[in-house]
Amino acid sequence: MVKKLLTIAGSDSLSGGGIQADLATFNEFGYFGLSVITGIVTVTNDNFKIYPTDLKIIQAQLDSTLALDDIAAIKVGLLPTVDIIDLVVEYLKNVEVPVIVDPVMVFKETDSTNTYFLVQAIKNQLLPLATVVTPNLDEAQLLSGLTIKSLDDMKAAAKVIGSFGVKSVVVKSGARLAGNQTFDLLFHNNHYTIFEQEKVMSNIPMNNGAGCTFSSSIAANIVTSSVTDAVADAKAFVLAGIENGVILNKNFEVGNVWQAARRLRNN
Template identity: 45%
Template sequence: MRDVLQYPTALTIAGSDSGGGAGMQADLKTMQACRTYSTAVVVGLTAQNTLGVQGAYPTALDVIDQQFASIFADFDVRAAKTGALFDRDHVLQVVENLKKYEVTNLVVDPVMVAKGGAALLDSAGIDALREDLLPLATLITPNLPEAELLAEMPIASQDDMVVAAHKIMAAGAKNVMIKGGHGHGPVVYDYVLLADQVGFWLTGDRVATTSKHGTGDTLSAAITAYLAQGESLSVAIALGHQYMNKIIGQPLNIGHGHGPLNQGQWPTTIAQQGVNHEV
């Protein structure tokens, strides 16, 4: 039973990024920054850095069950999100547990390809995501390439984004947010289609930086955090989008490839931090 006195708690169901920029690590940092406590079900491990994914190792299915059981035996999870789920068997195992524990306020980030190009969900897994996970989602947040796969159509314009959102909704999604970060031009356009058929655009300046690793994870985690706090979906989306716009222009100089986001909004240099290293 929900204890209203407990601190807002969310759950991330995703893969671990050893480089710390995306996946579960991005989710945990983001939820912390958005003042929500996060529990975690590790669906798989990756050997990964800013240069790419060097290996992917899915978690044993019974271990996924055990993690869910431990979390729901103790924590008051008020919202959850999924990230990289690796393959069909893992998608279906996660779906089974989401149903078993009657998880609500579920945000599905349909992670299919890493920023560096490595596949993070096989073709059978994409089918399972579309057929079995999508109907459980309160909100699905595909980027343009993912939306093209889910809607089974090319997306070359804002009009296409609207059509794709309706197709994804017709496939079973309750609410859809198509992210336009893979588009072109000085402005990024995200399109939101809600269950009541109300659609609206969210915009942000396109920032010229390579430090965008984990953007999808971060946005969906922020929305999840605000849902856990009791915000309505439309407000949670707006707050998550506002948070993303705030941090995208404050990159940290980390790694030598697609660098991580600055979820904590740290000063970007040691000089700005005023750190004293004297001992």
């Protein structure tokens, strides 16, 4: 029987990230994808909006998907309100499969007060149930309370985030740090593993959806691999998708990661 992966995340109408990126990633790794939509994200070249899904609808989706057999892992992405976090957490307390959390919480329209409560709910409720959490630098700063400007800062932040109960922390530098290299830092069993690669130089960055694709790749890999190997392969998968990304149109300053890139390149 084909095993299943579940994504609990938002829907991105342009398929840059969210459940569209998750399901495409699951398919590339040979899993049947299930989804619970926590919100709908609409995107234009200069704005985006998030429309949270009604709690009763989320609950009905969770009841439907989690009643199935052979779910091998769960990826959690956009949870746009504290109430939605509370609801999802209650369901995750009863699962016995790896849970990969991509802590999406940096929204242009979210004020500092709402962000504070989202961060507290993720730290205190969601992370203790997580197998792996994959914050970017902004998210890692919010979760750890530290300023991150170097690899040493990433290490300090990862250790703080690990203290919240999550088994493994992957802090992603993206292209934010100085120099020609990007770093993903894995903190697991009180040990640091650094994954380094050259920055992808392009007139149009093809990194929209990289975070969602990365965490979904880990969810697919961790079913049969160690966390270190899962992260390493996820990085390779995302890199192929960035190097062969999809341009939306001339009005967008970034393009989308293409989840099929590695398979088609290797054929």
